[in-house]
Amino acid sequence: MTRTLFGTDGVRGTANAEPMTAEMALRLGMAAGSHFTRGDHRHTVVIGKDTRLSGYLLEPALTAGFVSVGMDVVLVGPLPTPAVAMLTRSLRADLGVVISASHNPYQDNGIKLFGPDGYKLSDETERTIEATMANGIESLRVGPDRLGRARRLEDAGGRYIEYAKSTFPRGLRLDGLKIVVDCANGAAYKVAPRVLWELGAEVVPMAVTPDGFNINKECGSLHTDALGEQVVTHGADLGIALDGDADRLVLCDETGRQIDGDQVMALIGDLWQRSGQLRGGGVVATVMSNLGLERFLAARGLTLVRTQVGDRYVLERMLADGYNVGGEQSGHMILADHSTTGDGLVAALQVLAALIQSGKQASEVLRQFEPLPQLLRNVRVEGRSAAEILAAPTVKGAIAAGEARLAGQGRLLIRKSGTEPLIRVMAEGEDEKVIDTVTASIIDAIRSAAA
Structure with missing residues (x-):
């Protein structure tokens, strides 16, 4: 079974429209709560959110779903995603939930789930939860005497x-x-x-x-x-x-x-390598990271391991192969010695420690390498699916021509967004004019195919 509800970072969509509705949130709470109810102890879920208006819609719906299957709910209010992951472990909870659409505008919202270990759920677990939602959840309800309770954790921020x-x-x-x-x-x-x-x-x-x-x-x-x-x-x-x-x-x-995430990964990776703290012999990043980062690390005997886009996939590779520094060019920073998910504030503290120890200005410390010219353009697609557009012969031809043009001096990456109706076009190479031409040609083909 493929996932249809969950994307690269949980469930996401326009608030109060399918799939991001109160009804879906209630059903998701029931299915996820049932999945993580194991053993005879009182089961607990931690729910945090960001500051979107629609948080008031989704938070009570999720709470009702969890309570209806016998799970106690701890509400922590607006807190960073990594704080919820940390509290899930600290409170020995069975599940953590974050209501947020991350960097998207207020009209959107999302739901991210964390297991009792504080890590985001695997694709397999998400498929299982989706299957439970699709197969009927009425049988998951518990009797009146076994309903869960909800309470607020007042010192969560502290x-x-x-x-x-x-x-x-x-x-x-x-x-x-x-x-x-x-x-x-x-x-x-x-x-x-x-x-x-x-x-x-x-x-x-x-x-x-x-x-x-x-x-x-x-x-x-x-x-x-x-x-x-x-x-x-x-x-x-x-x-x-x-x-x-x-x-x-x-x-x-x-x-x-x-200063983007690539420079931060270069700084922390190099610093931790010199201090003996780096594990895995390199850094894990996605296909979006600049070739300049790869060359910087290679010059220091370190490797850059690339994954598909999504911090969850970066983390999966880090855990599988024993790395403790990873992230995305966009700014997700995963420092496995400290966090089970990306934490912007904790990463910033590591940068500040490097500034203090060096005695230099940020412009000297944070420009670790000279990035290759890179262009990233987003093309919004409505009506037709991104997969259908990318399969069009004219689009495939434009991509093939671009790859041939960049052969040996750069790279090309075309992908559909996992969270928005966008096709992302990225070109990188030694010659800025060439990558600009290649990018424009592919975007024209995508727009024509989408029309």
């Missing part, structure tokens, strides 16, 4: 703050550093500035007034222009941009220049 601080090297402080932190009006709007302040930094907070509609709106890791401007205006040492659920990190150095 627990995550202490956890995040514990990942920062002992003996170091952020005294003397001025940091601008953009919380995307999302899940980290309270905890991220607090962690940095408690470690001694002078903090300039941005996008910390969520209203249900402004999450990721012209702020956060996808919109860093304002962050760069604020870094320069305030004379800050570093700018930190998180996304809506704070599992993604993009930085700005003291000049306001953006």
Whole structure:
């Protein structure tokens, strides 16, 4: 059975429209709760969310579903995705749930599930849950005497703050550093500035007034222009941009220049290698990471292992082969010594530790390699499926021609988005004009096929 409800990062869609409805959330809660009910102990699920208005729709529906199959619910409110993963383990819960569409606008929402170990569910487990939902869930209901209970964990934010601080090297402080932190009006709007302040930094907070509609709106890791401007205006040492659920990190150095995930992986991988902390002999990233990162690591005797796009696939490879540093160019950073999923704030703390230990400015420390020219364009497709469009002879021909043009001097990657109705076209190579021409040709073919 193939997955139809779950995508690359849980269930996602427009809020209050299929599949992201209260009815679906209730059924998902019942099916997932039933799947993770094993043994005679009281079973517990932790539910967190970001700041979208639709969280008020999905949270009670999921709660009702879990309670109806006998599972107790712990509600933690708006908290980063990695905080929910951490609390799932800390509370010895059977399941963790995050209601978030990550970097998407407020109109969207999503549901991510974590197992009792704090890791995202496997494709196989998600298929099993989907099958349960499809085959009927009425028999999963328990009797009135076995219903679960729901309660709020009032100190959830404080627990995550202490956890995040514990990942920062002992003996170091952020005294003397001025940091601008953009919380995307999302899940980290309270905890991220607090962690940095408690470690001694002078903090300039941005996008910390969520209203249900402004999450990721012209702020956060996808919109860093304002962050760069604020870094320069305030004379800050570093700018930190998180996304809506704070599992993604993009930085700005003291000049306001953006620093992506590839540079962060290069910094941490090299630093941990020299300190003897790196495991696996390299770094795990996706097919989107720049060739410059691969060459940087190779020059240091390290490997870059590539996976398909999605931090879950990065983590699966890390766990399978014993790596402890991985991530995505887009900013997901997985440091397996500290977290079971991407954690933008924890990764930022590792960067700050490197800045302090080096005594240099961010522009010197964070420009680890010169990236090859790379273009990434998104083509929105409506009406026809992305798979059908990519199978069109004209599109296949344009892709083949592009690959031939880049042979030996670059690479081409065409893929459909797992979370939005988009086809992503990426070209990378030595000659910027060539990759621009190749990208434009393929996009024209896709648009013609989609018309």
